[in-house]
Amino acid sequence: MSNHPDTPALPVPAPPAHLVALDGTQMVAGLTWEIASGPELPVFGAGAAPILRLPTRRAELTGTHTDLRDGARITSLLLAMAASLRRRAPKDARGIWLFIAELPGPVGDRPIWIGLADLSAAQDEDSGAGPGTLPRAGREECFRDADAALRAVQRHLATTEIAGVAGRWICRQNTGHNDTGHNDTGQNNTGHHHILQALAQIAPALPVHDLEPDAVVAEGLVCFAARPQVPLTLLGGLGAGAALLLAAFLVLPLLQDAFRAAPPPPPEMVSITIAPHAFATTCRAALEKWWPRVIGWETGSRGCALANHLPATLDLPDPGGQTRVFEPLVIWAQFTPVRDRNPVLARSAAERVLKSWHHEARLDPGSLTLWQVETLPVAQADPTLQAAPALKDAAEQLAGAWAEAPDAVAAREGAVSITAPPGISRADLFARSAGVPGFFPIRFVQSGSRWGTLDLAPIPSKPVPASLLDPNRSEGTQ
Incomplete structure (x- = not known):
């Protein structure tokens, strides 16, 4: 066994035309399996890659041989080998199986393909489920030589509980003749003999089966199919409907504004x-x-x-x-x-x-x-009146009306306070204190037997609807 580093996997190979079963079904190796859930969404237009759809897995067919218009049946090599294993050894076909196969190519340079799949029993009495093959998610592997493939097999055996190995070898199938018609009974057997001998040493109890998946592909095997497409007529209808909705969305507000009654005047x-x-x-x-x-x-x-x-x-x-x-x-x-x-x-x-x-x-x-x-009764403010004087000026004007009592008038806390001297009645107090425009009584306090103190200050006006002053007046009257 070689000790050189692992040879990197080859790119996904195109489906070889000569890897064909007797019934004409083509088998593809090197697929990438994705986890699937829910229905397959339709695509717009043609040209989408065909898909092979299982209940929980899906794979797309890319590269050449993707045209299904001529009725070609194309399936997965992994699924075909699993179906062949079920026919050959139905009692062993359960658990995780490693499938290995030589792919067609020049003599001495045939790629080796490896795939993993979970196989369920032919009939599960507890669940009632029928036979099934579940490929492992990810990309199937292809290697350039037997040593690289053997190292991959050893890696899978070390990390996965493998139930068995099933192989397909071109030299055995052709009984001494390869797919190009040349004799291949000698030296090209070393690849698969090398792998089989190594398996006998590292896993002697592991079941190993040789398969011929290209003889007859089982009936009912899932094949690649074109993805569902949105019909052009439906697409056109949806476009027309969207255009109508957009037009209605833009035009309807304009129509509503045109027929809406004018708002009442403020x-x-x-x-x-x-x-x-x-x-x-x-x-x-x-x-x-x-x-x-x-x-x-x-x-x-x-x-x-x-x-x-x-x-x-x-x-x-x-x-x-x-x-x-x-x-x-x-x-x-x-x-x-x-x-x-x-x-x-x-x-x-x-x-x-x-x-x-x-x-x-x-x-x-x-x-x-x-x-x-x-x-208190209210009245409409006269807009022609001048603004109220400053507090100091108002106090000086009121002091002139109370010349006999020099200390009667004082300005404090935003108001002019007038303390009535003895002998002044309430009527005289209010009358003599009304001489400053813009200053109105805000507070009158009488303590004990004194006639008390009258405070005056500017009072701001309030805006109200005119109808509050005249109930017979309409809101719209100008």
Whole structure:
């Protein structure tokens, strides 16, 4: 046995025309087996390589002799040798078998082919499956000489549980004559004798069979067939359908836009603000109404404020001045316990008042707060009015109206605060403080018996639909 390195495998050989069975079936060696799953997908047009399809394996026929139009029957040499083994030794044909064969070629230079396949029993009583041959996935091997082929056989024996070896030898088949008609009874026997002698030494118990697969190919053996094709008429129909769908996809939105009714015009918007003198009128009227007197409690503070300008000391819930169209005004009265009064009696009196008060109220350990919410009337803002002056300028203008009380006017925290001197009524306080355009009352707080402090600041206008100011006006009226 030679010790030189393995000779590389030959390229996949084309199906030899003279490797033909007596019934005319051609047998191909050197196929590449792929794992198959699912149905074979159709191809577009002609020219695709024929395929040999098994339930879980497939192989394509490439190179020459791929034209099946003349009714040629082409199968795999591996499948043909497996079928021959079943006829010759049906009891041994199970497990993994190694098939080896000489391929036609010049005298003294015939390639040697090797293939592996899993053979199932002729009939499996447990599963009911019939006979089957499953080629090993991958490319079948071809070698230039017997030494390289023998090393491949030894490699398979070392890595795979081989059940047997089946061989096909041209010199034996022709009984002394090779496929070209020349005498071949002598020296060319050394190739297969060399392999058989080596097998007898390294695996003496391994079954070895000589086969003649090219005598008659078994009926029902799977052959190469053309791949399924998509009919041109179907392809044309699909193309026309796709064109119609594309046209509909592009044209339909245009048709919808052409017949869609015009959207209604946007509503006319106007800017609104608190009506002039609305704060003063509403606040004075609310404070002059009847408010409960509570035994054991004294008035701490009273007043009015816009929703987002409530004193922090009250800690009242926001009535929604930021989200309402019309501005809410909060009017409150806060009471504190009288010193040296019985707290139990004072709380009992406060609870009786809460039952008779029909607005909002809250009783805390150190205070009692009653309040109600009024909605201030609004008016359309005059776009011709000039912008409100700066805070410092507004304070100077108001200071002129309170010349007798130099400390009455102060600018702080974004507002002008006016603290009424003694003897000034609420009506005078609001009237004398309305002289600066763009500054409106936002908060009035009266502590104890004092007439209190009035805060003024700019109030931004709100855009609203015009129909909110005039319910008889249509949204589309211009």
